[in-house]
Amino acid sequence: LPDRLEVYTSDIAWMSWPQAKVPFDKATQEYIMSLNGPSDALLLARSVGIRRECLRLMEVTTMLLQIATSHGLTLYDIGTLMY
DSSP, X not given: OOSSOOOOGGGGGGGGSGXXXXXXXXXXXXXXXXXXXXXXXXXXXXXXXXXHHHHHHHHHHHHHHHHHXXXXXXXXXXXXXXX
8 A cells, every 4th residue: 555645647547437427326335434444454554564654545545435425426526636
């Protein structure tokens, strides 16, 4: 996992795909909302030894995904926020 968010043009090629602008279905929304960034970070720290800086980024981006999902944003919308 990276320790900082660096988004390059080649990383967002998927934003031009039609499915990126389709809202998440109910099952996907439920899955996203069930993610637990702090718990996952703890598991990864203990089992794989990933650095805290990297895990913090994972926690923050998980939270961003959940907040965006709760507001009805699509992957395209989220990508626009990040880029």
